[in-house]
Amino acid sequence: MKYLGCDIGSISVNTVLLNDKKEIIEEYYDFSHGRPFSTLKERLSKIIHNHTDLSGTIAFTGTGSKWAADLLNGIAVNEIVAQSKAVMELYPDIRTVIEMGGEDSKLIFLDKSEVKEGMKLTDFTMNSLCAAGTGSFLDQQAKRIGISIEDEFGELALKSEKPPRIAGRCSVFAKSDMIHLQQIATPVYDIIAGLCFAVARNFKSTLGKGKSLVKPILFQGGVAANKGMVRAFTEVYNLEPGELIIPQHHASMGAIGAVLFALETNSVSEGKISFQKLEKYLQSGFNSSASLSKLTDRNHKLIKDVFSLNGEMGIEAYLGIDVGSLSTNIAIIDQANHVLSRRYLPTASQPLEAIKRGLSEVGDEIGHRVIIKGVGTTGSGRYLTGDFVGADTIQNEITCQATAAIQIDPEVDTIFEIGGQDSKYISISNGVIVDFEMNKVCAAGTGSFLEEQADKLGIKIVQEFGEKGLASENPAKLGERCTVFMESDLNSHQQNGTSKDKELT
Numbered sequence: 001m002k003y004l005g006c007d008i009g010s011i012s013v014n015t016v017l018l019n020d021k022k023e024i025i026e027e028y029y030d031f032s033h034g035r036p037f038s039t040l041k042e043r044l045s046k047i048i049h050n051h052t053d054l055s056g057t058i059a060f061t062g063t064g065s066k067w068a069a070d071l072l073n074g075i076a077v078n079e080i081v082a083q084s085k086a087v088m089e090l091y092p093d094i095r096t097v098i099e100m101g102g103e104d105s106k107l108i109f110l111d112k113s114e115v116k117e118g119m120k121l122t123d124f125t126m127n128s129l130c131a132a133g134t135g136s137f138l139d140q141q142a143k144r145i146g147i148s149i150e151d152e153f154g155e156l157a158l159k160s161e162k163p164p165r166i167a168g169r170c171s172v173f174a175k176s177d178m179i180h181l182q183q184i185a186t187p188v189y190d191i192i193a194g195l196c197f198a199v200a201r202n203f204k205s206t207l208g209k210g211k212s213l214v215k216p217i218l219f220q221g222g223v224a225a226n227k228g229m230v231r232a233f234t235e236v237y238n239l240e241p242g243e244l245i246i247p248q249h250h251a252s253m254g255a256i257g258a259v260l261f262a263l264e265t266n267s268v269s270e271g272k273i274s275f276q277k278l279e280k281y282l283q284s285g286f287n288s289s290a291s292l293s294k295l296t297d298r299n300h301k302l303i304k305d306v307f308s309l310n311g312e313m314g315i316e317a318y319l320g321i322d323v324g325s326l327s328t329n330i331a332i333i334d335q336a337n338h339v340l341s342r343r344y345l346p347t348a349s350q351p352l353e354a355i356k357r358g359l360s361e362v363g364d365e366i367g368h369r370v371i372i373k374g375v376g377t378t379g380s381g382r383y384l385t386g387d388f389v390g391a392d393t394i395q396n397e398i399t400c401q402a403t404a405a406i407q408i409d410p411e412v413d414t415i416f417e418i419g420g421q422d423s424k425y426i427s428i429s430n431g432v433i434v435d436f437e438m439n440k441v442c443a444a445g446t447g448s449f450l451e452e453q454a455d456k457l458g459i460k461i462v463q464e465f466g467e468k469g470l471a472s473e474n475p476a477k478l479g480e481r482c483t484v485f486m487e488s489d490l491n492s493h494q495q496n497g498t499s500k501d502k503e504l505t
Helices: 036-050 065-072 079-090 135-144 153-157 171-183 188-208 227-236 250-264 276-284 351-369 382-389 397-408 447-456 465-471 483-495 500-504
Strands: 002-008 012-018 024-031 054-062 096-100 105-111 120-126 217-220 315-323 327-334 339-346 370-378 414-418 423-429 432-438
Touching: 002 036, 002 065, 002 250, 012 036, 012 250, 024 036, 024 250, 036 054, 036 065, 036 276, 054 065, 054 079, 054 250, 065 276, 079 096, 079 105, 079 120, 079 217, 079 250, 105 188, 120 188, 135 171, 135 188, 135 447, 153 188, 153 227, 171 188, 188 227, 217 227, 217 250, 315 351, 315 382, 315 397, 327 351, 327 370, 339 351, 351 370, 351 382, 370 382, 370 397, 397 414, 397 423, 397 432
Parallel strands: 002 054, 096 217, 315 370
Antiparallel strands: 002 012, 012 024, 096 105, 105 120, 315 327, 327 339, 414 423, 423 432
16 A cells, blocks of 8 residues: 655645655655645646555645645644654654755754654754745745746855855845845855855754754755755854765655654555545635725826837937846936836846846937936945946935926825835925835835745736736735735635635735
8 A cells, every 4th residue: 555645835745655665656846836735636636546556544744734634534743743753764863853944944853862762852943933044035035136946046055155144034134135245246156155054044043042963963844955055054063074964855754754653653544535625625715814805996197108209319318227126227318307218127136237238228229319418326226336337416215206206296295115125105295305214124015025925826926916916805814014924824824725816915
């Protein structure tokens, strides 16, 4: 007989198939993209089709294990128990386990001195409601700088000889450090290595808490595939070669441990696996979470985007460049403040390259028809940009936002500006700024948070996000204090069957 084990996490569904000898004969790692139980059904359907000698009970672990066990008549195994059980069975000499997945990280201590045979779980710690020391943190930062977390990230980190210091307490602080490093043209591989070391230091301080790690140490979870993190843990903990071990099935140790626990406790049964309850759940869901009122697309005043030149030549114009954390914006206006050309480009950790590209594009479009009389820069990269292009004026973002808004509508009294990592409230009276507020070290009210969650859900931020949000009749309540809390709520809603339209609202 063969046995199935599944680890349903916040990012992926990991599935293993074991035989009677407890050998792993099949292993799968599937990204769930906000659809964990649909992903689970697709994978299990394929396995069941190819194997007729399966046990009628599936062992589950992970954040969605309780729901899955109820839907498929399986058993749910605690994550710590499952992770530990796999290590005890497959690597009996290991004394310390570092486990790092999408949104969870664990430090587990094992000892066999207290029992006559085998090992015993003696202590463990887990991360709190913060993704700073997890794979989700690395995924977010990799996407921000346009690097593939699976293929390039770890290899690039190994190229760095002097990784810069990046804050590891929170993903928001890390983002701010990254932006400053990008603005001073720090090589991408140094930034990536700095992120790996930030995660390792954060793990050591928040989970290790001064505890000595008994060697040898096993590093498992999806993040264990990242060579940059392996290097960072090795150096942060001053380990010698061979003292940090990466198991062959590092991403599936939880699923393996769940099966082994089920076999040990005689919790498996014969028969066939039924999808009846799961299919009913996927069709209707059984989410009872509180909802918010429906969004309405109210009428709003639209400003003409780009002014037509109508064949004019020799127009006196002015160039404005806004280099932000996520995007680089370029605009050319005439003396009447008409926008003649504009570009919105991703900064992608290379502000100077983005500026060159933007200037080249607007130059090709109208460069032969205008005479640039002045250049201004703003944004977090305004000083670097100003030096690069020889700007006539370098202004802060509050001044620039207010000046443009007042020019468009002299009666404006309130401005809300939301960018990639900054959000601003500006109060204006009679054309003069009287007050303003900016977000401090939190990305909860910025576009960066929305973009990251859209990507995790497999939704295109530009083409789909807004439309799906407006389509929701009962928006899900995800909190409002912090991106980490909202992300955890979002994952909980996914497990409970809330539709993506509700979550996006």
